[in-house]
Amino acid sequence: MEISDDQIIERTLAGDTDAFSLLVRRWERPIYGLSLRMLGRDEDARDVCQETFLAAFRNLRKFRGDAKFSSWLYRIALNACHSKLRKQNGAVERSIDQEDQDGRKFELADAEAEQMPDRMHLDQRAALVRKALQALPAEMRQVIVMKEYEELTFAEISEILDIPVSTVKSRLYTGLQQMRGRLEKVRAAL
Amino acid sequence: MKNRNEMNSQSAQAAQSSCDRKEELVAYLYDEATTTERESFETHLKECDPCSAELNAFGRVRDELNTWQVGFAPRTEWVSPRGKMEVLRELIGLFPVWARSLAMAGAAAAAILLSMSVIGTHINVNQGNFSVNFGKADAAEKNSNVAVAGPSQQQIESLVSNAVAAEREKIQQDYQTQFASFKHQLDTEHKARLQAVSAEQQARLEATKASLRQEIKKSNLQRGSIRSFFAMEDDRQDPWSDVK
Numbered sequence: 001m002e003i004s005d006d007q008i009i010e011r012t013l014a015g016d017t018d019a020f021s022l023l024v025r026r027w028e029r030p031i032y033g034l035s036l037r038m039l040g041r042d043e044d045a046r047d048v049c050q051e052t053f054l055a056a057f058r059n060l061r062k063f064r065g066d067a068k069f070s071s072w073l074y075r076i077a078l079n080a081c082h083s084k085l086r087k088q089n090g091a092v093e094r095s096i097d098q099e100d101q102d103g104r105k106f107e108l109a110d111a112e113a114e115q116m117p118d119r120m121h122l123d124q125r126a127a128l129v130r131k132a133l134q135a136l137p138a139e140m141r142q143v144i145v146m147k148e149y150e151e152l153t154f155a156e157i158s159e160i161l162d163i164p165v166s167t168v169k170s171r172l173y174t175g176l177q178q179m180r181g182r183l184e185k186v187r188a189a190l
Numbered sequence: 191m192k193n194r195n196e197m198n199s200q201s202a203q204a205a206q207s208s209c210d211r212k213e214e215l216v217a218y219l220y221d222e223a224t225t226t227e228r229e230s231f232e233t234h235l236k237e238c239d240p241c242s243a244e245l246n247a248f249g250r251v252r253d254e255l256n257t258w259q260v261g262f263a264p265r266t267e268w269v270s271p272r273g274k275m276e277v278l279r280e281l282i283g284l285f286p287v288w289a290r291s292l293a294m295a296g297a298a299a300a301a302i303l304l305s306m307s308v309i310g311t312h313i314n315v316n317q318g319n320f321s322v323n324f325g326k327a328d329a330a331e332k333n334s335n336v337a338v339a340g341p342s343q344q345q346i347e348s349l350v351s352n353a354v355a356a357e358r359e360k361i362q363q364d365y366q367t368q369f370a371s372f373k374h375q376l377d378t379e380h381k382a383r384l385q386a387v388s389a390e391q392q393a394r395l396e397a398t399k400a401s402l403r404q405e406i407k408k409s410n411l412q413r414g415s416i417r418s419f420f421a422m423e424d425d426r427q428d429p430w431s432d433v434k
Contacts, residue, residue, distance in 0.1 A: 057270065153222060166213060173216050
């Protein structure tokens, strides 16, 4: 039987600090995925991942059992993402027509564009999505990431962000609408 | 392609002006609606084209979103940060045993002094008399049959300065005694060493002299022999004197 998060926390607080590595192994993938989709850069996502677990370890005594550990961890990770985004000073608010952070311009050859739905390679489509997602305001992006990729329920997202479920739904709706608009705009341009 | 895009765009505009059931639409889209909500919304969808179009469009957006998959997550390097006590313990471990013992003795002395001050211990030193009272000053004075007047600040200072002076004098005397003893010891050792070296040199000199005398004697003997040999030669007749 798999040991629960709460049991690992109890062991860690009792002095078995190595037990915390079990939580790291269990949650590093979702936290990395969330950070990567929020920030768009592997390096930043790794930093946030590290910061999240370190902050969680240091503040473990403050963790109250009334919320799920994962929710608490997601909240720490999102705060770290927002902090990084603030440091980037609005770099995320760029158009999908602009260069990406590595200086590469996303474009397809005209000949290929005619047959885009069939021929477009999956990673190119993924790059398009990444750019469109990053161009969204952070408050909508985080809801889409948590719902679509982390498969959290509306209630869980509401708990993590400390907002009503109705607000979660409304942000998700607006986010999807904007994503739709951006993706269609790119398709039309191609 | 363009026609399709235009159609999509038109349908998007139409959808954006749809009725105000967006929360229900989202709940239905992500399969989080209750049975009643789902049935109600499905009925609505049959009548509302914009909502239906928007639902389909959002489905496509979701398909697009899912093209971005994270294949792997790099392993987070995790080493549990050490607590302050752990770091302190390691730091103490770096010191040699004697230093740790000294620190512990100091800590123990400080603890004793602290506890003495807490329980109100009074130590009186007056003209060779020494007394220790435990407990609060008032209680000690009340319970004591002999009234012990506490020394004044001046007396304490005088006592302390006398004690310090006496101690200093004692240390100086000890130092001088030790210094004299050490000097005497050094002088004795030095003299003995000098005598030994001198005797050794004298013996070596005598031996050299004796050896030289022996050599001279031997040389004289050899010289005498040579001289007598040549004297014989002079006396002998020249065997070649007749030969011409």
